[in-house]
Structure formats: C-alpha cells, structure tokens
Amino acid sequence: MILIFTIQYDFSSTSIVQLLTLMGHSVVRINADDSVHKFERIGSDGSIxxxxxxxxxxINLSKVTACWWRRTGISQNHFFSGEKEFNINQSELTFLKEKKIDYFFDEFMSLKEYIFNxxxxxxxxxxxKPLFNLNRLLVLDVARRNNLKVPxxxxxxxxxxxxxxxxxxxxxxxxxxSNGVQWESENCRFxxxxxxxxxxxxxxxxxxxFFPSLVTGLxxxxxxxxxxYIDGSFFSMAIFSQSDKKTSIDFRKYTNNRNEPYKLxxxxxxxLKNIFTDLELNCGSADLILDKNGEYIFLEINPVGQYAMTSLPCNYNLDKKIANYLINGNIRN
Known part of the structure; x- marks a missing residue:
C-alpha cells in the first residue's frame, strides 16, 4: 500500500494515483483540505x-510500504467531527477565548508531529520528507557553502x-x-x-x-x-522568460514562454546534489538563472517540486519515474 499526503486539486497527485492504480497498486490519498479520512487511534505498538x-x-498507516510527502496532507479537519468546544464547560471556554489559547491546535500539532515523524x-x-517549506535564507547559505553563486x-x-x-x-x-502566499480553490488561484x-x-x-523584507539585486x-531532482538525477528545462516583458521578472506570471530540455x-x-544531500531531500525543484556572463546563479529549492511544468514540455515522463520510485525505491522499472 502506497500513501500520498497532498491536497484535493493537486493535478500531479491525481496523475500518480491513476498511474499507480493502473499498475495494480493500492493507494491511500489523504488530502489536507477535505474530511474523507478521519483520525481513529494510535496504539503503543506504533499503529496509526x-x-x-x-x-x-x-487503514493502518504504519503498514504502508511507501509514502510520497507531496503536500501537508493532515489538517485539523481530520481530527474533529464537530465544534472544537464540545466537552468544555462555559467558564473554561470563556477563559480560553479571552486568553486566545487554542488548546486543540497545540494538541493537533503534537499529534501531527508524531504521525509524520x-x-x-x-x-x-x-x-x-515532512518538510513542505524551506527557509530561503538558510538555503542560500547552504548554496554558498557548496560554491554556487547566489544573488x-x-x-x-x-x-x-x-x-x-x-x-x-x-x-x-x-x-x-518564506514560500509566500499560495492559495487555490476549484475556480481561482492567488x-x-x-x-x-x-x-x-x-x-x-x-x-x-515595514516588516523585515527581502530585497535582491536584479x-x-x-x-x-x-x-x-529525484533519486540522484536531474531533469532540467530552459525557460526563455526574457522574450516577454510579462515574464522577465517572474516567469510564473504567464505561461507562453518557449521551454526546452536543458542539460546543466x-x-x-x-x-546542487550536495545541497539536496545537506538538506536531506531526495527530490525537489531547484531554480537557477544563467546570466548574461554565462554564470549559473542559484535562487531556491522547492521541496514539494512542481515537476509537471518541466516534465510535459520536455517529455521527461516524470510521472512514471515517480511511480517507479514509490514501487521500487528507484526511478527505473
């Protein structure tokens, strides 16, 4: 049984679930933003x-053979059946609200930490791994220690x-x-x-x-x-973002750039491999710039890894490689 922690509208998760199912494997998908799965119990034998x-x-999650840490996966939705205030008398509830104490949130975070670890x-x-956001400044320090130029x-x-x-x-x-604001629903994204x-x-x-803010030289x-990056291999794509003013600063603002396979x-x-090793990550996406002087400049790593935008234009078939890894522990058949 293969476990995937993700969210409802993650297209890549859906593709992998479909592929694994076609390959004859049982998949449990737990979405952070729905209540399909509910926490039942934890046993002293390690069962969850x-x-x-x-x-x-x-479903005993401790029996899964593989886990893809795609998104956060677990939220408070999975632990509550109704209002959080049940079984608390009015005087205790008033005290908690006045002091802005969320006892339930602290308990949830401890449970989530135990389950993930x-x-x-x-x-x-x-x-x-159960790490869905990297500190940009710390990662830049790691890159510098590995002799990659940073802005x-x-x-x-x-x-x-x-x-x-x-x-x-x-x-x-x-x-x-941080990772910035990323909010999605069925009909819009921000x-x-x-x-x-x-x-x-x-x-x-x-x-x-103003609040401490990051300013980077252009x-x-x-x-x-x-x-x-996955299983020691890199699958790279060149993005010709400078051909359009809309994308010259951030290529994500528009999707009609020319994209081609690229070999670093x-x-x-x-x-880069040393950076992933230092961060104890076996997959993720890295962003770099090739500047006008021919130097490679490291920007960041996304541990979740938005790989579809690289896989589809470059015909890398990363869905199959990810499925293979979850089945065999490597990207090959």
Missing amino acids: YFKNTITNES SLYRTTEINLG DYEVIINGEQLLATKQSLGRSVTKAI YTYTELIEDDFYERSVNTN IEKELEIRTF PFDVEEK
Missing part, C-alpha cells in the same frame, strides 16, 4: 489508524534602508522570505510573485517602517532554468 468515511475502511522513520520508501541581497526594515540598497544592489526585486521595485517607490518609502538573465554542466549538478 485513519478511517475512510466513504468506505468505512480502517513516526511514518517517515518506519516507512521503507519515502519520496520527499546579492539584504533584509531591511524601513525606507531609508531601502533607498540605500539602490546604491549597494542597483535595480532590485523583492520576494517572500500567488505572491517576485516583483520589481519601481524607481518612484524608493522615494515614497523613505519615512516608512540579475540580467540569459534564461531561467527549472530542474527537478556536470559541476553545477554536483553542487
């Missing part, structure tokens, strides 16, 4: 039971500092330090992007204080590279 509310089947430790085949940047807190970066960094962009800091914004912000790109130099792949 969830119930499928549609089939009424009790237990499954990751005992499951024979893990693709990814010049500063984290600043006010307009005076921002104006100073105009001298130290030149033309600059800003982006989230993301935060990398944005160019316009000239007039520097002057308008001089007397403004790199003159020849092209962008998205590479998907051996030494760049080796440095």
